[in-house]
Amino acid sequence: MSALFARLGYRPVGEPWAEGALVVAKWHAFKVIAIQSADPRGAARALAHRLSASGLRGLAVALGPGELAIAAPRLGTPGSSKVLGVSLHQPSRVALAQMRELRPRNDSTALAHALRVADTLSSEAVGEYFFREFSSLLDGMAATIDDHHREEDRRLAVLLTLTRILFLYFIQAKGWLDGKHDYLRQRLDESLSRGIAFHERVLDPLFFGTLNRPLPERMTNRACGTIPYLNGGLFERHAIERKLGQPRFSNELWAHAFDRLFDRYRFCVREAEEVDAVAPDTLGRVFERLMDSRERLRSGTFYTPESVVHQIVRAALGTTLPRLGGMSADAARRLLAGDPLLGIERVQARRALRILRILDPAAGSGAFLLGALEILTDLTLRLEDNDCLDPWTVRRRVLRENLFGVDINPMAVRLAELRLWLAVVADDPTTDISQIVPLPNLDGVVRQGDSLLDPIAAARLALGRGPGANRDIVKEVAAIRRKVFDARGRSTRRIMTALARAEHRLAQSMVERSIGAAQAQLQDLEHVTRGRDLFGHPASLNAGQRRHLLQTRQNLEALRRAKSALEDGALPFFAFEVHIPDVMTDGGFHLVIGNPPWVRAERLAPAMRVNLSQRFRLWRSRNNAGFAHLPDLSIAFLERFLELAAPGGAVALIVPSKVASAGYGEAMRRHMVRETTVTYLHRLPDRQAARFGATTYPLAIIAHKSAPPDDHRIQLGFDASASVCQTALQDPGPWILVPNHGREALERLRASGVPLQDVVTPQLGVKTGADDVFVGRLVTARGPLAVVRFGSEEAPIEISVLRPVVRGRDVKPFRTGATRVILWACDHRGRPSTSLPPRAAAYLERHRARLERRSDYRGGPLWTVFRTGSALGAHRIVWPDIARRPCAVMLDATDQHDALPLNSCYIASVRTRMTALAITAILNSCWFAALAAVVASEARGGYRRINASVVAQLPVPRTERGLSDLAAVTERAQRNDDVSLDQVDAAVAETLDLSPTVQHELRKLGSPHRR
Template sequence: MSRYDRDVLGCLRRPSSASLERLFLLLQRETQGASFFRSLRDYLQQLRPSNGQMHLALVDLVLKLIFLMFVQRKGWLNFDPFYLETHMARCRVRSLSIVQAFLKPLFARLEGVRVAEAFSLGCLPRLGGGLFRFHPEALPAIPNDWCTALMDMLATQYSFSLFEARAERRIAGISPEVLGAVFENLLVERDRKAQGTFYTPGHLAEKQVEAGFAAWLAMRPEMSDPGSRLEVLKAVRVLDPSCGSGTYLVAAFQVLLRHRLDLAPQDQRYNGKLYALKRDIVTRNLYGIDINPMAVRLTEVRLWLNMIQDLEVSEPSAAPVLPNLQHHLRPGDFLNAHLPVAPEVLKKWPKYGQLARLRASFPASDGLQRTARLRHIHRLEQELAGFLVGCRHRDARRRMRTRLDQKSLPGLEPGARRRVPKPVPEPEKSLHVVFSDAMLAGGFDLIFGNPPWVAAGKLQTPDKQAMVARLPCPPGLSLEGQTDASLYFAAACLGLLGPRGHLGFLLPSKMLQAKYGAGLRAYLQDRCRIEYLFDYGLDQGVVFRADTFPLALGVSRCGAEAGHRIAVELHEKASTRSFSLPQRELGDRFGMWHLEPEAREGFCRRSHWPTLGELGFRARRGIVTGAKRLFTFERPPAMVPRDRLRPLLRGRDIQTDRVAPGAWIYWPFEAEILGRDMSETERRWLKGISKARIEGRRVGLPYGARSLGGWLLVWKYLASRWTPALIRGGSWIPDQTAYYVQIKRFEPAYRLFLYACSVTADQDLRAMAERGKDRCFFFYAHTCDRLPIPPDWDTRPLSIPEPRDLWCAAQGVDQWPLT
């Protein structure tokens, strides 16, 4: 019994207010998971791996040992519940290396391979599956004390459960879900941040998968017949294109198992026959890919644990061999793994039958047989990839010959004929190759996942243009601008879906309003059936312990009927609102989606109003220096003359009741300054800055002069409310954290300022703006350009005061006259 189990029992035996509080703390999975993660991280850091590969090898070893803790709990290791601790102690007594004398032969036995044993390992199962392939040369030197201390920590401090948590069932201790979350966090932190990955809570994935299967089944009238229903469920294909630790695939496994058990006879719901049913689901219905090989391994482990959780055997050697899942769970870069081809082209390859037979027999293979078959599968897949690339090149050459023969077409004049388009590089191995059986069947039936959230500027791909060109986006869907990587995933997966297929993704909620998401929103609203929108982004930290704002999106690839309504949920920390809205009313005239009922009603009432941009008042970002630390100053520096400095108005300087510049900017652009020679001190300072060029009396900077005359309606770009101010142009320079609208005359400037301070303007902008942390919003230029302005804004009776240099937002509140 672990210390955790003893603590729980102690609290139950001695009930009191303090013990009950301690019991609730013990039963919190978050507390257990955080403690488990810290303990494993500390043990890994003790060995100080010298590089990332060595760190991953250590993580893989720890994962093997924890998997064996689950197996040991079932008595499958020589009937001994303390098998690992006993044999490690035996190695220490004999002064044998635990890694070489015990773990190496143990893992070989579990894989079905016999090697020399320093002592008898007893009766063991042949688990296979590929988990226990072991390469000790990839590890750092591991002392025996480290191994025994790790096992003592695992055995005495934590309780392990084979069962996954569900909405109606909480699991105390370390479950496979907690194990997945912990090991995702043990991956190299900088890699996880670069890849934009966050662990998805199991209850959220389960809810999405349940809703997705319900929508998918509802569109199939043939499912009313039990026989037809069973055949459809046997052939269903579920993909997670960024499987992580397998949260969505485990949820899909559980939902499929429940549906299959509903159709199974009573005598097939227990032990061996239940295991066979689980094996059939895992090997036939589930597909996954992830850029991190260790994440794929975590998915395999969680699926294996779900398979054996309620299996009982008479002796360890009777335990079934776990299926190898490498044919359906693949490491790879999803965005760079596409070579779209028609199914008819796949059928033309003469060796496809041989590849299909090898894939069918692969899950049951073990040991050397598995290695040989896997090598053969990879070789055939390489041949298939070459065949498909050759077909594409032949088609491209044929199309080019046709174009060149049509000399009269515009753009094919003699001088233009030689401009042959640059060929798009082909991926080494595409999804249409490795998952060709699904492509031949018409695509995937359901695709679930939480794709990486990576901004376009941080997308780590050598050729983004080629990557986008290869994505199998459906006709009519285009993505433009600085698109987040998660939207590329969504667009590609829509193309991989079969007819009436379902896509359930967890996306950043800014796709509701972001400019780069307009193409995807238009396609989904016009050509798909949107099943649900669950917004978890009203408060940060509702789903992830990070500044993220998730949106659960579920769509079916088929047109929506006229009266179709979308299920909507708005989740906050303290409450949840549920309602439905018509799909045809989801978007406004700019293509943005609004889920808040109040915001939608307001936009409907003001849909005929002109916008700020349509009136000719274009919002602009303040000066971007490109080298803020070099050209802006908290105090005027001694090496720059005062007449070459201007007050700098930053976003933080714009408050509701106070506006005052808090810094200075180097500004040598005034007409009276350009004709003067610069001082020697200033010249030496500029020569020390690589981004500055001195050309006689002029200086070249990464930013330039800008006309700021008239009046400026200025605001900070990130705030909980829109806080505009009106300043006289020409004296202060707004920086990159402030945006402004330039207006020539005072009267229209003052009228727009008063409306900008109104409650209606603030509500409209917050409904359109992207969300930031702490309930703040990003008031970008393209957002404020879309602010509806009353049609009579310039004629409504209003008292215009005498001009002055500054009006704060507090001076304009409630001043706009209501009609």
């Protein structure tokens, strides 16, 4: 063992540790501790738990018969990472790759190495390999289906079949398929050897004649062997399969699928325990990755890592449980921490867990439902006095009583059901296949539908009161839905039909009542317009009434369409008031939780934008100035979460962190701090954020749906290490999510000068709309001509129409390294020239079609470019719009004073040279970096958006002396004199009169881990 880790870069040792374990290798203070065991995976996990409890930085290794198992302690939280199993005879490529990642890095510390090792053993490496093979197989199988069907239908049909196989591989790992762990492979080999069609003769009877039918209802099929009844749902033909004529795949394709995918991986029913196995949570990552980039941008669907889910669920329950069932906040905290409760507290906690209702309205593949299921099961088992109670029974009870999920994507619903079913059977020790309890029917737990927009909710909120549900039908729907959960065999269809009819009657009743109420309101509003005011003039509606009139008319139209469809026998929409009416009649859900879609406004269809702005108060633009002023879709979901939560309930969701600072989030921020009690604002750290796949950082918001106490403090993270008074976030503008000392330092910085917004308005640089045509690299220049490389094309261009160009990436503190030129045919005011020299004209003519397609182009010369005025001003300060740390240059004080900044830069053209130079110094200081680290929106990779609203807060010295001193610093720095950034910081601090205490606090805010 020592020799193995020596090869990986550790120092071999052989020191006793405890109870037969040895320290076999070291790297600084990091220790590799090994033990022998007949169960190496269990031993490695147990040893890692001990290391975690002792606070030791190290690695747990267990050697067993034919296998090496490796685990790491979690840092900052009790427990172990996943376990990596390495075969001593035939190690997999995944295992070897993971082993190589355990090598120390010379420039690292023991703590940094421990964090990286824990991350490595919690990674999704096996999921990445699995995804590649799964995606390739899906594409190959979809290509064999008749291509006159839509591509998405063909892919869905294949996905349905492959997910059934995936599910059976998990079940097979438990020995539930004829008692064999290789049942499916055996049946395929038999089919190949006998030359019979595997899909038609084996899979179809297994799926649709065996697994979905109780034993008495099955047709005799001894070839299948002893197979449990697993209930319907997954093993019922989907409408898409019927539409495509029940596609089947050849034996060759199935042999390829088993050889390349299913038989190459170990399948583990328990979520996320073994790093080298495919676990059910792999399905969520596969689903998210299978969508192409266009679909992901449209739907805003991103995978939520398990560690993030568990943190948010626990924090959300800590917000929800107090006062539910009589529980105190302290009892809820101790329950979630695993500490003992007193007798009456145990009774209150059991009651709270029984009545708790949790909803994920954007469930995706079920990550939050799974997280809630696991945590509620654990809490219930610890509270129950019955030692005979088992986890699989409790999970069924939690699913039936506590959890609800909705998603608009039918495949997501299927995958969520799959993961929930696997969670139910994960701990079931039953070995007698005839005694296996069938899976619950989840049709009443996870529903397909649009949880954001439906006519009944829109009408109810517009009318200011509920449309009035028929309580008898509500009770009927709730009773039948509970029966669905335990429905079996032929009775399932009968019960589902009864549920559909009851829901249909309830929808009809509510739609009719809503129409009546809407018509009454419409008549009242129209009556106002027919009257006269006190002076005898025709009365008119105010802006709010006009908006209400328009919304009421639109709601009425939608309700009438719904009524027409209902009369035809269809139920054309999902509505919580119809499908989960008992919960909504009681006021709503106790906890609404999830990771809703993040979609920028410009990615939404125009009709969707109109519907959202009319339906949701917090989604409306402050003006009509374009997409930049329209919110992200997640804000509409946040408002919907709050609507669905009961009074006194809680919401917990993940949103893009930019909602805390962007102008479009102003209404949301104001509503949250004034109308709710925000318990947590948790910006996910870089290590977790990197696993999201989104282009911005995630922010977790957890809030109680109740007015905040005056002294309430918001926790700025789940570790409770910092907090801020909620009243401190009531001012307009970005949320300053730092503790009080940091806030005071920022306020002192901003008060130390005149806000830049009172001096100048920054603007973006030149926009060409086709940088690949206008911007290139100078190859040679001779006489009046130059050769410029534009992408892969080289063209001769007259030097008279070329100017140096500055991109955001070219800007460094006090200097620019412009290496590109722009084809520029504009006069001194930025207006297009009337003509071009011949070589430039010929070049642009070759790109006419491309140039005429530009979104900003409205006719005129082909060489027209946009936003030219700001680029031609005097005393130009230039900085990149996105950067890890702010940096700037006073462009007119460099040898590239004739350069033109592109729209990846911001420009501020200031009246005087001295003021411009002074502002440049402040922009390059660590003090402004601290301000940007707090108020600028984040982007992936540690970048921030240093836009006009951020720089507007920069303090400009009030005195001539202050401006002059800083101008001198910038002039020396831009001349390449020996001026360090530390000297710049010192000069700015002196000019702005920043005390040592303020400087200390600002340095903490602008430190690298916050950028």
